Amino acid sequence: xxxxxxxxxxxxxxxxxxxHYKFAKNDRxxxxxxxxxDAAVDRFLSxxxxxxxxxxxxAPRKATTAATKPKAEAxxxxxxxxxxxxxLGSMSDEEVKAFAKAQALDGADLRKRGDALRQSVLDxxxxxxxxxx
Numbered sequence: 001x002x003x004x005x006x007x008x009x010x011x012x013x014x015x016x017x018x019x020h021y022k023f024a025k026n027d028r029x030x031x032x033x034x035x036x037x038d039a040a041v042d043r044f045l046s047x048x049x050x051x052x053x054x055x056x057x058x059a060p061r062k063a064t065t066a067a068t069k070p071k072a073e074a075x076x077x078x079x080x081x082x083x084x085x086x087x088l089g090s091m092s093d094e095e096v097k098a099f100a101k102a103q104a105l106d107g108a109d110l111r112k113r114g115d116a117l118r119q120s121v122l123d124x125x126x127x128x129x130x131x132x133x
Contacts, residue, residue: 003044004054005031015114016040030054047092077118079125088118096121103128 005012005023008031013022019040023031032054035041044051075089088096093113100108100121107124110117 001035001041002032002054003035003041003051005033005051007050014044016043043090046090077115077122079122088121093117100124 003021003023008023011022011024011031013020015021017037017039019037021033021035021040021044023033026032035044045053075087077088079086079088086099088099091099096117097110100110103125105121105124105128107120107127108117109120112120
């Protein structure tokens with residue numbers, strides 16, 4: 001699917017699940033990238049204030065559910081507590097930060113972004129759970 005980074009004024013590269021997606025200017029002056037991975041498409045389109053489908057591809061996409069998501073693409077930032085499963089990889093940075101604040105995770109560095117932020121929150125959760133023993 002062709003995705004447009006519609007707030008960009010220059011080329012940019014974004015990394016999702018170890019794949020780099022380069023948004024380059026097309027012949028109409030728009031910064032676009034052809035993204036063929038459904039999980040990456042869902043991730044880009046979840047940030048609706050920065051990315052959108054390009055051209056005729058305006059139909060909203062359904063988010064990939066855990067039942068339909070291939071296991072090879074599973075997030076490495078998953079918290080499991082009994083029957084509760086929280087996938088930090090499917091959240092925006094702002095949602096991850098809100099989660100960390102709601103959980104009072106003092107050890108999480110909320111200045112970080114992307115995977116570094118998610119890893120910091122994951123580490124803080126593990127440290128907090130080790131302190132409960």
